[in-house]
Amino acid sequence: MSDEFDLVVIGGGSGGVRAARMSAQFGAKVAIVEEYRYGGTCVIRGCVPKKLFVYASRFNGLFDIAPTFGWQVDAKFDWPTLLANKNKEIARLESIYEKLLDTAGVTVFHDRAVLKGADTVALQSGKTLKAKHILVATGGAPFKPQIEGAELGITSNEAFHLETLPRTILIEGGGYIAVEFATIFAGLGVDTTLVYRRDKILRGFDHDLRDGLEDEMRSRGIRFRYGYHIAGLCKDGEGVCVSFSHGEEATFDKVMFATGRHPNTDGMGLEEAGVELDQSGAIVVDEYSRSSVPSIYAVGDVTARAALTPVAIREGAAFAQTVFNHAPTVVPYDLIPTAVFSEPEIGTVGLPEHVAAERYHSIDVYVTRFRPMQNTLSDRTEKMMLKLITETASGKVIGCHIFGPGAGEMIQLVAIPMGMGATKADFDRAIAVHPTAAEELVTLKAPSYRIIDGEKTGV
Template identity: 45%
Template sequence: MSYDFDLLVIGAGSGGVRCARIAASHGARVAIAESRHWGGTCVNLGCVPKKLMVQASEYGDMVDDSHGFGWTSTRGTHDWGKLMTAKDREITRLNGIYVSMLEKAGITLLTGHARFVDGHTVRIEPSPLAPDEAPRTITAERIVIATGSTPVKPDIPGAELAITSDEAFHLPQRPERVVIIGSGYIGLEFAGIFAGLGSKVDLVYRRDLPLRGFDEEMRSAMAEAIDARGITQHRHACSTAIAKEGADLVVTLDNGQHLHTDCVFMATGRRPKIDALGLENTAITTADNGRIKVDMNSETAQPGVYAIGDVTDRINLTPVAIAEGHNLADRLFGKGPARQWCYATTPKAVFFSPPLATVGLTEEEAARNGVVDIYFTRFTPMRHTLTGRTRKTVMKLVVDQKSQKVVGVHILGDDAPEMLQGVAIAVTAELTKVDFDRTIGIHPTSAEELVTMRTRTRETPKAEG
């Protein structure tokens, strides 16, 4: 049977674009369908605009810190509208780059919403990106679903009064008071953004510490950093209702508290964006959490249909989606071996101020495998020795005692993500503590602490069970 294309990618986010470009480089006839934004969530409503806003939120502190070094500048006021305009201009530029890259690769761009007719047939219908496009039906031998995810709100009274990260990037003005529900990546990052720009921030979450799933010791250090940022934490609390009272929004918590605010920001998770794809017309199955089930080769239960990125129940990070897309295209159309990587050593970063970066196992995870040696340090980085600021950098090495492999590295502090990227190579390469010890540091830097922690802080026994 002949098809219009060898490969159709649904979703022009980071993973989908990489998959399409690599497949085209191998000679495949490729089309890519996008219904909303070229570049997907990361470029338009995620990583890129968020990082720009994080950086904007840090300049005020930099001005204050400069006083300790002899500067006499004053902080002044922040122009939210100017930031939004500059951010939008950069996003528009990146949108154009994505379109240009795809066109130069010889890929057919389909603007519209894709919906499965069967396992090889998709109907492209009008969408916000192309409301006047006429519907069309196309066929492809192989199809990749890379439609990403979208924010979710809890089902509570007044939830419609709250915003999510999607709306936060387009607020007409900065709210003076913000209540953020949730303490994962998104909740913490926006808490830091708003606090840094001058808003009063209340952070509400259900557990005793933020960032569930991260190393416990680093979670505690992050909680201290949140306090130091001037953010009020409401632990062991859930929002039960939101109501409008005059000019205020009022958030009711299950502990009886009522928080008056100008803005309620829900950072309570994301779900795969697959509801309108017509999956019922295929054999594709989903897990209990709604994410598409795939095998180790990213193939769904429908032969010839694959899924990558946030629609699957793997690690939902942009670089992972890119790696999955690259690997899949190599396997389907390449002549050599496909690029491989390890999910277990995927580095992560939380762009708070200060940021947290981590790679490999937490102390708790490593202890399930055997006895663990912990190397831990907390110090004042040189940039703060003259500022009067008490901000500390925290570093932790998790070492398997038997093999002496460094199986986890965790850093909380200025430039932590930049430091960790190189260390991720070491952890992926399964280097040992001896390898770290025989590496010469660069002085004076914070990063040199990673190779100068000679004395073990403690031994953690193997966890029972």
């Protein structure tokens, strides 16, 4: 005997939970299945615990400048305390997710789900669920390279549960996760090295952001090894010996892989059900998140579109509107703000300079750099940067990039006028809030330079 539902959601992360709740509120009979913990990657072992670790790592820098404000600080860091408090907060959030589902009338399962066709989901416990619609929202998992000794390395999943803080760590990668954890560990006093097969971190970001972050990371003692990668790992006493692709060897207390993520689609019966997957294993979907099987949909990281929690939430909401509220809804992917919670922080939305220069005949670039006010009483030399990119003819703001304290908070608000098609003149009409870093966005006067057909000129 099968339980019958209008919708069965597989995956209890941000996208799946939003889709389940909204669909139930639109009158659908909904079930959701999660094999690990409700809240998904973001809440359990991603954005939320990472941001808590970021906050912890920043106290070190604040203590450095505290004497310039008259404070005498004698502080020491205790890793077990951070872990215990982090775990308590994650458990609280997990409980909230389940309560929200229950309040919405969603039937909640703690189980593993496998597709048995276009309308059937089999649970590991033996129960079978029938569904008019199935939504796959199983997210992604950290990637480990297929090298000898890979099991000796950790990923971001394990980094949140280390029993002791290592003295030394090697992090492989050059994206969000790699640079964020590099600055977290360095801020907590760990001797940190980053190895990356390319020649610069944060591929695809504006070059001023990439250069600025690398400079500041180096000033914090983080070492970079570019142009090669980890070829193998082996045990070396209490540490891990790393063999690099160019022949060198070195030993570290911990080695962390931050070289990307892959979709969680293995062993789910997707291909047997006729669902098309791409080369990475991601589910191929149309603009309404529908797969090659009309009754099966997918949202979030499992689709390899934009692997960001707010995007997954928006996709889950759009699915519910489309399927159960008779309001076909698509998600705009052309203007997604994002933050890198490194130290210093990055906030960015729109086009980086090199891309804007390729797409437009002429662009104006406004750049300002200055010491953050919190550092002006100290001898710290780090600079904050704010950068606006506009299309010359219309003045439309097509890119904004912020580097420094509060960048993530600021970029969220910048994304609103940019989404409305704001021009530089619209920014100029705003009255500045003083003294703030954000006021620079509305007080930039003449362009720093102009790029016409790829050629940089003065203005």
